[in-house]
Amino acid sequence: MDAAAGFALFDTALGRCAIGWNDDGRVVASSLPGSDDRATTSRFAAAGPADPPEQIAHAVAGVVALFGGDAVDLREVPVDLDDVAEFDCAVYAVARTITVGSTMTYGEVARALGDPGAARSVGQALGRNPVPVIVPCHRVVAAGGHIGGFSAPGGAATKRRMLAIEARHTPGTLAVFGT
Known part of the structure; x- marks a missing residue:
């Protein structure tokens, strides 16, 4: 799993979430709402906040819609699990x-x-x-x-x-x- 090249915070019905992506545009990490923004983004220490690329923005929109009560299928969101067991x-x-x-x-x-x-x-x-x-x-x-x-x-x-x-x-x- 590559280190995050960037991350974005976004608001949902559950609270503020975060998503991180690599240079290939695959999701490397995501976070559910923490106690504050720093806690939510602690997994992305090496990356800086950035505007998400198009496919990541699509994933963010899907998570927002899902937490808003829509039946959204996120199976096609590309993830980087290369270093995962x-x-x-x-x-x-x-x-x-x-x-x-x-x-x-x-x-x-x-x-x-x-x-x-x-x-x-x-x-x-x-x-x-x-x-x-x-x-x-x-x-x-x-x-x-x-x-x-x-x-x-x-x-x-x-x-x-x-x-x-x-x-x-x-x-x-x-x-x-x-x-």
Whole structure:
């Protein structure tokens, strides 16, 4: 994964997020809202703020729309996972197949990888996800309808809020509140 060549802050219904990209125009990192702009952009220390290139601006618009309640598919957003471990990349590939308003359990992701005993490793890989939302790790939940962990600022409460926003556009989806 190349270092970020630039980053941009942008406002969403959840708060101020950030996205970083490399010289090839692929997303190298994204951040959900932190306690302040400095916390949100801490992953981009080597890069400076910049106007995003067209495909990154498209990704930003998609994230804004998704958090605004639109069913936006971000699977085509190019990401740079070149230096990410093979197992983690496989987990992220499965996570990117989960559509807006849907979820999978950690165990279901492990089974999709052909390793049904790897649920804990799946959770650890998702905790290292450098591009949350683009790789929708928030859509992977614990068994029994429990929310599970979430390493982004706000933890499980942020994950619950993201899932609730997405569930609005999926008829018959059960909310995951109180778990």
